[in-house]
Amino acid sequence: xxxxxxxxxxxxxxxxxxxxxxxxxxxxxxxxxxxxxxxxxxxxxxxxxxxxxxxxxxxxxxxxxxxxxxxxxxxxxxxxxxxxxxxxxxxxxxxxxxxxxxxxxxxxxxxxxxxxxxxxxxxxxxxxxxxxxxxxxxxxxxxxxxxxxxxxxxxxxxxxxxxxxxxxxxxxxxxxxxxxxxxxxxxxxxxxxxxxxxxxxxxxxxxxxxxxxxxxxxxxxxxxxxxxxxxxxxxxxxxxxxxxxxxxxxxxxxxxxxxxxxxxxxxxxxxxxxxxxxxxxxxxxxxxxxxxxxxxxxxxxxxxxxxxxxxxxxxxxxxxxxxxxxxxxxxxxxxxxxx
Numbered sequence: 001x002x003x004x005x006x007x008x009x010x011x012x013x014x015x016x017x018x019x020x021x022x023x024x025x026x027x028x029x030x031x032x033x034x035x036x037x038x039x040x041x042x043x044x045x046x047x048x049x050x051x052x053x054x055x056x057x058x059x060x061x062x063x064x065x066x067x068x069x070x071x072x073x074x075x076x077x078x079x080x081x082x083x084x085x086x087x088x089x090x091x092x093x094x095x096x097x098x099x100x101x102x103x104x105x106x107x108x109x110x111x112x113x114x115x116x117x118x119x120x121x122x123x124x125x126x127x128x129x130x131x132x133x134x135x136x137x138x139x140x141x142x143x144x145x146x147x148x149x150x151x152x153x154x155x156x157x158x159x160x161x162x163x164x165x166x167x168x169x170x171x172x173x174x175x176x177x178x179x180x181x182x183x184x185x186x187x188x189x190x191x192x193x194x195x196x197x198x199x200x201x202x203x204x205x206x207x208x209x210x211x212x213x214x215x216x217x218x219x220x221x222x223x224x225x226x227x228x229x230x231x232x233x234x235x236x237x238x239x240x241x242x243x244x245x246x247x248x249x250x251x252x253x254x255x256x257x258x259x260x261x262x263x264x265x266x267x268x269x270x271x272x273x274x275x276x277x278x279x280x281x282x283x284x285x286x287x288x289x290x291x292x293x294x295x296x297x298x299x300x301x302x303x304x305x306x307x308x309x310x311x312x313x314x315x316x317x318x319x320x321x322x323x324x325x326x327x328x329x330x331x332x333x334x335x336x337x338x339x
Contacts (some may be wrong), residue, residue, distance in 0.1 A: 020227050043176060051172045054131070058161065061127035062120070062179045066157060067239055070181050078112040078189070080119045087248040088227055095229060098196045102203070106196060106248065109189060110149060117146040120157065128159075129273040135157045135205065140164040155181040165245040183237035188246045191216060191232050196250070203252045204269040204326055226253055256280040257328035263320075270310050278304040280322035280330065287325050294318045295308070310338040 044204075045074030047055050075079050077087075088095045098106040107115075121144045131139045144164025149156040151218070159177040191214050198210060206228075209216040217233040228250045237244035258280040268274050280288050290304040297318055299306040306320065316336040323329035 004142050009204065010176065019276060020253045023279050030330040035245075043178060044287075047174055048172050050167065051163075051174050054134065054137075054163060054165060055174060055175065057131075057133070058163070058177055059179070061124060062157070062159060062177055065120055065123045065127055065154075066179050066181055067115075069116055070155060070183055070185070071239075071242075072114060072243050073112065073185075074185070074188070074246040077246075078107045078115065080306075081117045083314050086270070088223065088229065088251075089224070090099050090229075093247075095247050095249045097251055098192060098230075098248040099203075099252070100199070100245075101251055104200060105194050106193065108325075109186065112185070113150065116157075117148055117319065118153075123207075125160070125205070126161070128181070136270065138166040140166065147207050150186045152186065153182065153184055155183060155185055157181070163230070171263050182239065183244045184234055185237070185244075185246075188216060188234050188237065188244060191218070192230070192246060192248055195230060196248075199250055199252070203250075204255050223249070245263050255286070255324070255326045255328055258288050258321050258322045260320075260330045260332050263332055263334050267337045268308075269339050270313050272310045273307055275305060275307045278306065278320055280287055281303065284324070288322050289324075290320065290322050292318065292320045308336070310336065327335045 013308065018258075035217055043055070046087075051240045074163045075093055076083065077098060079087075083094050084096050084105070086097050086100055088097060094095060096105075096107070098104065124144060125141075128141075130141075131261050132136065140163070142164075145160040147158040147160075149158075157179045159179070161177055162175040163173065165172040195211070195218070196206065199246075208220075208222055213222070214232075215237070219231045219233065221229040221231070223229050230248055230250065232246040234246070259282075260288050261276060261279045261281070263276075266276070272281065278290060280290070281286055290299050290306075292299050292306065293299055296316065297320070298310045299320065304322065308318070310316070317333050318336065319331050319333050321329050323333040
């Protein structure tokens with residue numbers, strides 16, 4: 001086979017490998033979800049009779065740990081612990097900043113999953129309490145691991161919790177536990193990301209019409225002059241008729257308008273051209289544009305230098321303005337006495 005034929009063969013083989021890998025990854029996701037749902041119904045039946053009360057107890061503990069964890073995580077913007085250093089601390093909760101003075105600071109979905117997994121690993125042994133309610137039973141415990149899958153309409157947790165019930169000379173083992181939490185976390189998180197990108201485009205404007213278009217209720221609460229709290233309330237994500245509330249905060253320092261410097265009154269001669277350089281400063285460093293609605297003066301929009309040729313004797317009041325890129329402006333009336 002010549003070199004050209006070998007290269008072509010390698011390219012084809014490479015493409016086949018990529019396609020197969022992609023299909024395996026895709027079907028792994030689907031099968032993982034289906035497997036969890038099917039196994040959740042079958043695990044109890046497959047468990048030896050002596051171990052079933054222990055399994056039911058652990059299942060109940062997992063539910064008691066996971067459900068509040070998901071709701072608390074949502075209220076705190078995707079965190080359980082540690083809470084980010086730069087968070088909005090209110091009287092009732094701590095809310096993570098997703099936008100902080102021009103920077104998007106939201107966690108990724110993988111980071112949110114890790115928060116849930118770490119919490120379940122830490123909290124489940126506390127709930128189980130060393131199986132103290134099973135007096136007279138010897139139950140050995142292994143290391144807990146948690147794998148989380150975020151699906152379209154639910155969270156699925158696969159928990160490996162090796163347990164061994166020792167009775168006389170027999171050892172009865174079980175380790176696989178499954179729980180499903182019916183919340184649309186991925187969808188709600190996606191809404192938060194769209195809102196944050198919208199904020200970054202225009203921090204000084206809240207588009208309520210835009211927020212109303214989502215398939216979940218979005219509320220906006222100005223916490224103080226610089227902080228805004230967004231709440232996404234999803235009625236489709238509900239446990240015991242309690243909807244999921246996902247909150248995050250945005251820290252936005254209000255944009256300051258430019259400030260025109262002092263402009264004196266002018267005494268001019270009729271028909272003589274006059275020019276003056278108007279200056280302004282912007283605390284935010286925004287670009288400043290100068291303008292006037294009066295047809296009597298010509299203003300250079302970039303420099304602020306204007307020219308004026310008084311047509312008649314008399315007094316004139318002419319307004320000149322400086323505005324920034326956010327349309328914030330400062331305007332002054334200039335007084336001209338023409339002789």
